[in-house]
Amino acid sequence: MGRATEALATRMGEGAGGLLNATFGNAAELIIAVIALSKGPSSVVKASIVGSIIGNILLVLGLSILCLRCFVAVCGL
Numbered sequence: 001m002g003r004a005t006e007a008l009a010t011r012m013g014e015g016a017g018g019l020l021n022a023t024f025g026n027a028a029e030l031i032i033a034v035i036a037l038s039k040g041p042s043s044v045v046k047a048s049i050v051g052s053i054i055g056n057i058l059l060v061l062g063l064s065i066l067c068l069r070c071f072v073a074v075c076g077l
Helices: 002-012 014-024 027-039 042-075
Strands: none
């Protein structure tokens, strides 16, 4: 899946490639969640989704703060 999105990204450009990676980046989690829901343990799926959301929020927040600090250091603000 990763190689396929990278190959499409090189043909379509950076913006579309980034959108493809963001869209299909969590495809494995989605497939596992659908299979787990069909087997029955919905509490496991709920915990997995909440953990994924929290992890993504913390990653984006941390990278935003890091980029801001680098920008401030370079520009001298």
